[in-house]
Amino acid sequence: MAKKHRMPIESGCPDGFQYMHPAMIRNFGQWQYHTHPRVGVLCHIAESGDAIWTVRAGTQRILDVFTLRKLCEIGDRYADGHVRFTIRSNIEYMVDDEAKVEPLIEALESNGFVVGGTQNSVAFISHTQGWLHCDIPGTDASGVVKSMMDELIDEFRNAEMPNRVHITTSCCQINCGGQGDIAINIQHTKPPKINHDLVANVCERPSVVARCPVAAIRPAMVNGKPSLEVDEKKCICCGACYPPCPPMQINDPEHSKLAIWVGGNHSNARSKPSFQKLVAAGIPNNPPRWPEATAVVKRILRAYKEDARDWERINDWIDRVGWPRFFELTELPFTKFHIDNWRGSRKSLNASTHIRF
């Protein structure tokens, strides 16, 4: 007899209030201001006079249950058992007694977690699934991030940047990592290699044709089989055809490179939100430690740290000093590939005599 299935309870998004620290419930919507007693710690003061301290720590993000339980144990022993996670996957412990802050920090650090990531720090790098779990990845974001954070750990702990720096990584041009002050993303440089034996069985050909941003794909008979062909002169190597049609393999061990983009800023503070801009490409996708990508990121961070004014995010800084100066300070080459040619691109050109000499 067929097994009886359990019907799902379509409860949707759970109510967060049931897990909140009591001081947060008590003072909900009544917070007055906050201070930053040290890197990795925030102190919020409510109108009632209540205070809550938050201790933020970076982890490996891909948590095994041992690590998760260790984080819980620290939360029970040194904090109040209430935690949350930031959008960049840091864990935050909330306590209502200042005396708990130092022992909590000590417990986190002695267990290998990294306290920091607040205010003007290089925050934890937000990243995607990569070779560990994605079906279309060109690289392994977890490995890139681990390697890079090993070298940027002092910037996470010290908060000495002009303003906060959000770094993201993405394993393909879909860019699940999102916009960042600095983004390290896969950039393919060759058209897909097509396995014509499989296309007809695996791919819904009209939707693959429709998916191409530059109409470079067309149906074709290849070796007597219905397949697809790519006009390689038109192809921009974006990889959009690969998810709906895996026989159009875009990932290439040698030709899938890393590119670095800067100036993506989600906040409305000062200027309106901005998208990231290409500054470097052709960087080798070089596991297991990706040293070339980290070197470029560090070069950009050094120039920003030395040259930007307080409170300038990377986009604000470049807006002030101009792109020629950015390329000069970072010693990155400026090439024809930096000049946009996608629709609307004339708006990115300099239609003025505003030139810095």
Added chain:
Amino acid sequence: MKKHDTPMLDQLEQGPWPSFISGIKRLRDEHHDGRVNGVANDLLGQLEHSYETRRGYWKGGTVSVYGYGGGIIPRFSEVGERFPKSREFHTLRVQPPAGNYYTTDMLRNLADSWEKWGSGLVTFHGQTGNIMFIGADTENTQHFFDEINDYGFDLGGAGPCVRTAQSCVGSARCEQSCCNEHKIHRSLVNNFVDDIHRPALPYKFKFKISGCPNDCMNSIERADFAVIGTWRDEMKVDQDEVKAYVARKGRKYVIDNVVTRCPTNALSLNDDDTLEVDDRNCVRCMHCLNVMPKCLSPGDEKGVSVLIGGKRTLKIGDLFGTVVVPFMKLDTQEDYDRLVEIAEETIDFFAENALEHERVGEMIERIGLVNFLEGIGLETDPNMIAHPRESSYVRTDTWDEEAAKWFERRQRAKNGESEAA
């Protein structure tokens, strides 16, 4: 169990940042359940193979739990003969509590359930905002879901559907918050559970909620439907605190870092070290409030702005969300119902009019904002644009009727009716 050699991955155990590889090895070496040891071992083997060959070896497929069509990311190994114990390695996307709050007790419950049925690897949270339970075979996917669903967790979205939403820390711990992010979050997504669990839209549809224009949830750039807290009366200035701040930091610092950074020149430092604010021209950018949180605060007449159409590159290029509701209050249940109604109208219009694999922002780009606004019953407003059209290629023969509508709307607004009503 023969352990796979992992010379490349071993290099990711060096360095001061916590290592995810060390965590997977602990599951392989120290976990009491032989099933978990075997899965971790073969996962490491396949990952090492990816590092050696610079290629991924997971393929998608179709896996779901009974009664749902989405929420699971199916993963089948292409090299499963060599790594059989992680051959099926699906991810369950689970919706976190609004604002990402947990107790350690609840996290332990989740850990207990997950090691019983899955790999023991979990991420808080994926880029869309889900708890990512990474690695269960097809059968255990159902068992794990049944278990956590019984204590209050539900799957998120995957595929062309309404996706899991995100909201910031919000009113629970932030003085800049202008709304109840968590109530907005749950009012919106929990109205669309059917559209989350049974993918039937042209493409994905994401809600994100930020309590203030700092937009910590990146909603303008990443959400199809962004709700952002704001205020429309005067910002609050504690002049004594301003004076104390100037005394502490110096006039030059305040002028260089606060006054001259205001994007609309709405600030002026008076001779007596108090701050003058031209609230009529303040665009609520948040910069001065961020620098001087003890001195400056949002006003009392709080509400939200709604922006629609943000997304990343594919297919037509990056798009920001743009304003469709400049301001609406969220004081009463009717206000929340109206917000949900705007979301329903948007999703209905999107479902009917978008092309396959087209995001709502791309649809608006194709048909024009005005057609979209008319489709969902919102009126035009100059806050929706950066500037009026520059192109003369437009037919304006109903100008007089449209102008009359504008004056009518102005009159209604004067009479105190809400704009978003």
